[in-house]
Every structure is written in C-alpha cells, then in structure tokens.
Amino acid sequence: MNDTLIIGAGPAGLTAAYELSKLGCHSTILEAGEQVGGLSRTVNYQGFRFDIGGHRFFSKVAYINELWNEILSQDFLSRSRLSRILYRGHFFDYPIKAFDALSGLGPVETFLICLSYAKAKIFPQPNETNFEQWVSNRFGYRLYEIFFKTYTEKVWGMPCTEISADWAAQRIKNLSLGEALRNAVFGNGNTGNGEIITTLIDQFKYPRLGPGMMWERCEELLAQQGKKTLLCASVNQICHRNARVECVKVKRGSDAWDEFSAEHFISTMPLRNLIHALEPPPPDDVLKAASLLRYRDYLTVVLILNRQEVFPDNWIYIHSPEVRMGRIQNYKNWSMDMVPNPRQTSLGLEYFLWAHDDEWNWSDERLIDLGIRECVQLALIDPKEVQDGVVVRAKKAYPIYDAVYQQCLMTIKSYLNRFSNLQTIGRNGLHRYNNQDHSMLTGVYAARNIVGEFHDVWAVNTEKEYHEESLGPETKPNDRLTPAVSEPVATTKSLSQQVG
C-alpha cells in the first residue's frame, strides 16, 4: 500500500511528494496528462518551447526559494522584466508610470483623467464589492476604463462589475493616482519610478528551458528515490467510507478500472471535479456548490517567425479592444534557450476563453490565421515572416472569483473537513488564484500535516494585499518554513547532486 496517493503532477502535487520524500515518506502521483507540470508545464514544439502564459518564479517565502534552487540549481536564470501595454497603437510602460501614461494619452485625455480622479476622491462609491468600484475609487473611472477594464474583461470574460473586489485587492496595490503622481514628481524611496500599479516585480527567476524544466527535474529526482509518477492516469472516482478515503479509481478502457489504495490522499484536481468524483456522492447542497464553481479557459497560438527580433519585451498586454488576444509572450526574451536558433522568434498569443465559446472549437489552422491577422492589425509582424504555428489549449486555467464562489467554498470546505485522510491543495484544488509558490506552499503544508504537524492549507494566500507588494517578509509564522529535517530516504541536496 502507498503511504500517500497524490492526484496531479503540477507544482502542488510534485512539491507535496518532494516534501514527503524529505520527511521519509513514500508517495505515488497519478497525473491525468501526458507530461508533468500542470499549468506550469513547458510544451516543446520542434525545439520551440513555450509556457502556458509566461511563468515568473518569484516568492517571498524563503523555503520555496530554497526548494527551487535546490531542484534546479544552475539552470535557474535571473531575469529582468520588460513588459508594456499596447493601447490605441501606443506602447505604455507597465507597471504604469504616471508621466509616461499621461503624456501618451495627450493633454485632453489627461485633463479628463484628472477630473475623473478628483470626482472619485470627492464622491467615492461607498460600496466596494466589485472590481470596477474598487479600482475606480483609487484611480478614477477614466483611468480604470483605459488601463484596467478592457484587459480585465478579456481575461475574465465578464463585466468588471461582476468580478469580486477581492480579486483587485489581492492583485493591485492599494496605491492611489495622487500618490503615483507624487512619486513621479518627487521620487519615492520604495519604487522610485512613479508606478501606479505594483502588482509586478522587476526581477524574477526563470528556468533555462521554461517552467516545465523545474517540474520535470522534480519528477526525475522523485523517480530516483522510487517515487513514481504515473502519467495518463486520470482519477475518475474517489471511494470513501466512515469519513476516510479508501481508494481512488482510474478508468482504463471501457470498463476496466485501476484501483489505488493509500493511507493518505492529497488532491490537486479542480475542486468541482473532486466533489463530483466522490463515491458515495456528497449531499445535494455540496454537489450544487461544486457545480457553481466556475473556471476560465485559455489557449495560446504560438507563431514561429523567421525574424531575429520582433520586440524587446518579455510580454505585451493588448488592451486594444479591436482584437481578441489579451497578451503576447516573446519566449526568447525569457530565455534564449526557448528557441532552437537565434534567427527565429516564437510568439505566444494568449486568448482567454470559455470552453463553450465558438473559438475554443475552431480548428488550429483557423486560430493560427486569427493570430496572424490580429498581429498584422496591431502592426507587430509581416505575415510573410510566419513559418509555422501551433495551438495549445488549457482548460480551467483561472478559478473564477464571482459573487457566489465564497459561499460555495464554505459549503464544500465544511463538507470536506470530515475526511481524516484527504487534503485538497493547489490552485484549482483550493479554487484560489495562486501562483506556483502558493500552490507549492500548500503542498509543503499537506506533506507536513501527514507527519503530525498542523497547517491550514486554506489560509495560504488569503491576505487582502498581494504578497508581491508587501515590503517585508511574510508575517504569518507558518510561511516562515524551515526545511524538513528527517531524512531516512535522502536529503534533497543529495537528490539534486545525483541528477546534476
């Protein structure tokens, strides 16, 4: 029998297995996909590598940084960020700099922005329940409309008035336009460049061959210790009795099932699927709550161009409302090793969709045509430069924070609490807009809970202000993790050395 059975080989599941290994515990991972890494995987198409989006590695949790360095050591590059916003044919710096933004918009628009900001300060909207209210109270409606509304609605596929203010509070620093202008004029000890938005960091780390490299290496290290990751193993049923999970079942063929028993179970599968896989099923209110959880789907059209340099940015946000694409990644600007030769460039055009949208079901050829047309419309490429294209779809890329999700989570959480040997972790496992580091932290916590510690995985990444913005280290004591100490199997240091 396995000590622990883990569902999903994304960052959360692999980190849980890695931490368990450090603690001397055995685990097996079942992964539905054909490769590890989940949303943080790297796809390789004829030597051109690309992410699902662009994955910056940044964490304020020291232990997570240690794990990354330990797993990847010298293949972990330090990068400087360059990203801009494309709007009405003009490139704006991002993070937004007050003078750059206002001069790019011209004197009339600047005047209107100032008026609208003054209005927001004198007559703020008393309720801040949705994204639009939260942002326009801080920046004025007009600036919100230009720099937040279009892109946010492209990403989330719904009006900003239906997006919870929690999301804005989590992602955008509570910084006003007035403060940004003051910083731009007088300078500022913290940012020094008059940023309005500091949801972003200027320096980050990135694996030489993309984020998937981290997770492939992690899987290799686990395999060397006899901890298996089984691919193409989608868990369809989770059987339980007397408040304990007994086994999970993976369908093989039409009516053959593989059954996996374990002492402990850790799931990173989307919460909605987890609830619907439980056998016997939970009460109706729990099933209904799970059905109400929603996810935004995502696809990327990668164009391979016979051109050495297209633009210098890591990525560009496309605020222009006349095209559907939301962002463009330039992978060779993340790491030169993402392309097989320096004469070519691969661009990842990102489309945020629902799987029931028509475009989701378009053929790859049609999507590639759309991508080329939109890039030409934005004056970024010449269609003759395009050598090839490929499309990658990722379902459930973003858990949705809508008006009902919190209530649904409460219902689901209180039901799941009864299980003594099941933990749900990770981004979709907690229905939380987690980056890799927070997803990993829940994996570390889950592993440590198994050996008798107590950590609340639901408490990770719940503070109102997003971690990147706080100036000091994490204040929650649990996030100041120390490395696991027991090491009957192997320390991770020795694991990395074996691979190195």
Ligand SMILES: Cc1cc2nc3c(=O)[nH]c(=O)nc-3n(C[C@H](O)[C@H](O)[C@H](O)COP(=O)(O)OP(=O)(O)OC[C@H]3O[C@@H](n4cnc5c(N)ncnc54)[C@H](O)[C@@H]3O)c2cc1C
């Ligand atoms: C466009 C985009 C950009 C991002 N950018 C960044 C960034 O810059 N920096 C950053 O740190 N993070 C970023 N993230 C977030 C990051 O991708 C996630 O935090 C991370 O991948 C979550 O890890 P996870 O293991 O919780 O979930 P996932 O990565 O979703 O992995 C879950 C795994 O479980 C498997 N699975 C699901 N159901 C089953 C089942 N029934 N049986 C077996 N296996 C199953 C899936 O196939 C998947 O491999 C980004 C995400 C997106 C979508």
